[in-house]
Amino acid sequence: MPERPPPMDNALKKVFIKTYGCQMNVYDSERMRDVLGPLGYADTATPEGADLIILNTCHIREKAAEKVYSELGKIRRMKRARAELGAEMLIAVAGCVAQAEGEEIVRRAPAVDLVFGPQTYHRLPQLLARRSASGRAVVETEFPAADKFGELDSKAQPRKGVTAFLTVQEGCDKFCSFCVVPYTRGSEFSRPVAQVVEEARRMAGQGVKEFTLLGQNVNAYHGMDDRGRSLGLAGLVAELSRIEGIERLRYTTSHPRDMTDELIAAHAENPKLMPYLHLPVQSGSDTILKSMNRGHTAEFYLRLIEKFRAARPDLAVSGDFIVGFPGETDNDFESTLSLIREVGYASAFSFKYSPRPGTPAAESAKQIPEAEKSVRLQELQALVHAQQTAFNGAMVGRTLSVLLEKPGRDAGQLVGRSPYLQSVHIQAEPGLIGMIVDTHISGVGSNSLSGHYAGAV
Ligand code: 5AD
Ligand code: SF4
Numbered sequence: 001m002p003e004r005p006p007p008m009d010n011a012l013k014k015v016f017i018k019t020y021g022c023q024m025n026v027y028d029s030e031r032m033r034d035v036l037g038p039l040g041y042a043d044t045a046t047p048e049g050a051d052l053i054i055l056n057t058c059h060i061r062e063k064a065a066e067k068v069y070s071e072l073g074k075i076r077r078m079k080r081a082r083a084e085l086g087a088e089m090l091i092a093v094a095g096c097v098a099q100a101e102g103e104e105i106v107r108r109a110p111a112v113d114l115v116f117g118p119q120t121y122h123r124l125p126q127l128l129a130r131r132s133a134s135g136r137a138v139v140e141t142e143f144p145a146a147d148k149f150g151e152l153d154s155k156a157q158p159r160k161g162v163t164a165f166l167t168v169q170e171g172c173d174k175f176c177s178f179c180v181v182p183y184t185r186g187s188e189f190s191r192p193v194a195q196v197v198e199e200a201r202r203m204a205g206q207g208v209k210e211f212t213l214l215g216q217n218v219n220a221y222h223g224m225d226d227r228g229r230s231l232g233l234a235g236l237v238a239e240l241s242r243i244e245g246i247e248r249l250r251y252t253t254s255h256p257r258d259m260t261d262e263l264i265a266a267h268a269e270n271p272k273l274m275p276y277l278h279l280p281v282q283s284g285s286d287t288i289l290k291s292m293n294r295g296h297t298a299e300f301y302l303r304l305i306e307k308f309r310a311a312r313p314d315l316a317v318s319g320d321f322i323v324g325f326p327g328e329t330d331n332d333f334e335s336t337l338s339l340i341r342e343v344g345y346a347s348a349f350s351f352k353y354s355p356r357p358g359t360p361a362a363e364s365a366k367q368i369p370e371a372e373k374s375v376r377l378q379e380l381q382a383l384v385h386a387q388q389t390a391f392n393g394a395m396v397g398r399t400l401s402v403l404l405e406k407p408g409r410d411a412g413q414l415v416g417r418s419p420y421l422q423s424v425h426i427q428a429e430p431g432l433i434g435m436i437v438d439t440h441i442s443g444v445g446s447n448s449l450s451g452h453y454a455g456a457v
Contacts, residue, residue, distance in 0.1 A: 015041040016050035021058020027165040029056045052090045057097035061354045076111040096184035106137045117141040122148045162434045164208045169215030177293045177361040190223040204245035212250040219254040234262035241272045252278045268311035274419045280320035284339030285332035316346035316420040324353045324373030326364035346391045348384040395441045402439040423448035
C-alpha cells in the first residue's frame with residue numbers, strides 16, 4: 001500500500017504558478033493568486049508537492065507551445081508520483097498559449113486538467129469546481145462579456161513590496177503583421193477610471209509607492225470616468241498622481257501612433273511621471289514598417305522622440321526591435337542601426353523574427369534564413385549594449401533619487417530603483433525600504449549602479 005501523505009498543517013492547499021513572458025502575465029498571475037486565496041490555496045515556490053500547478057504561458061515568440069508541452073511532460077511525471085501517494089495534483093495551462101491552442105492541449109497532454117485564456121482566469125473557482133464535478137478536463141477560451149477586472153477587485157489580497165504593476169488597458173486592434181497579441185488578448189479594452197483609481201488607492205494604502213501602468217497599447221487608454229466621459233492616459237496619470245502615497249508612475253507599452261501631446265506635456269509638468277519611455281519601433285526601414293503594418297514611418301518615430309526630449313531633456317528611451325522580418329534587406333537592416341544611433345537607447349529588447357501561426361507575415365514567401373537573423377541580431381545587440389553601457393556609465397558622479405525596494409545580497413545593503421529603471425545598490429538601514437533617497441552614484445556594474453546615501457528626498 002502506498003503511504004498516504006501526512007495531513008497538511010493548516011489544511012491549506014498549495015498552488016505553484018510559473019509565469020512566462022510579459023509583465024501583464026506577471027500581473028495576471030498575481031490576480032490568479034488573489035482568486036485562489038479564498039479557496040484555501042497558498043503560494044508555493046516549487047512544483048513538487050503542489051496541489052495545483054498553473055503554467056501562465058506566453059505565445060509571442062519562438063516555439064512557445066513546444067516549450068509548454070515539454071514542461072507538461074515533466075509535470076506529468078510529478079502528477080503520477082503524487083497519485084501513487086494517493087494525492088491529487090491538478091495541472092492548468094493559462095495565458096496566451098492556452099488561448100491559441102485550446103482543446104489541442106488536452107489532446108496532446110491528457111494529464112492537463114484545466115485550460116483557460118487570459119480573459120477567463122477570474123472564473124478559476126468555477127473552472128476548478130467544474131473539473132472536480134465532472135472529473136474531466138475543462139477548456140475555457142471564450143472571450144466572455146463579463147468584466148474580469150470588476151470581479152477580481154473584490155478578491156484582492158494585500159500586496160507586498162513598494163513597486164507594483166497595474167493593468168489599465170488590455171488587448172490590441174493594431175494587427176501588426178508579425179504579432180499574435182490581437183488574437184490571444186482580444187480587442188482593445190480600457191478599464192474604467194474609477195476602478196483603476198480604486199485599485200491604485202488600495203495598493204498605495206499597503207505601501208506601494210511606484211506603479212507601472214500596463215497595457216499592450218497603454219497609451220491608447222480611454223477609460224470612462226464617472227461623468228461618462230472618456231479619459232486618456234495623460235488624464236489617468238494626473239488622477240493617479242493625486243493619490244496620497246503614490247510617488248512615481250510609469251507606463252508600458254506604448255505605440256507611436258497613439259501618442260498624444262497631453263502625454264508628452266505630462267512628462268514636462270508632472271514630476272511623478274518618471275523620465276523613462278518604452279516606445280517600440282521594431283524597424284528603422286519604412287519598407288519594413290509598412291509590411292509590418294505599423295502605420296508610421298521611421299521619421300515619425302524620430303520626431304516623436306524629439307518632442308519627448310524637448311519636454312523632458314533627461315528622458316531615457318527604450319525600444320523593441322525585430323530583425324530578419326520577411327523581406328528585410330541589408331539596407332533595411334542598416335536603416336534600423338542608423339535609427340538606433342540617432343535615438344541613443346538606454347536599453348532595448350531585440351528579437352529574431354519568429355513566424356507565428358495565423359499571422360500574415362508567417363505566410364510570406366520572403367522568410368530570412370535563421371543564420372542571417374542571428375548575424376543581424378548580434379550586430380544590433382552589440383550597438384545597443386554599447387549605448388546602454390555609456391548611458392549607465394554617465395550616471396557616475398550624479399545624484400539620483402532612488403526608491404529603496406528590498407534588502408540586497410550583502411549585509412547592510414539595500415537595492416533600489418532609479419528614475420531610469422536602473423537597480424541601485426546602496427548601504428542603508430532596512431527601515432528605509434519604501435523611502436526615496438538621494439543617492440550619489442559612485443560605481444557602475446554590468447546591470448546595476450552602486451552609490452551612497454545622500455539624504456531623503
Ligand atoms: N517575432 C519576433 N518578435 C516579436 N515580437 C512580437 N511578435 C514577434 C514575433 N513574431 C516582439 C516585438 C514586440 C515585443 C513584445 O515582442 O518587438 O514589441
Ligand atoms: Fe502586437 Fe502591434 Fe498590437 Fe503591439 S501594437 S500588441 S506589436 S499587434
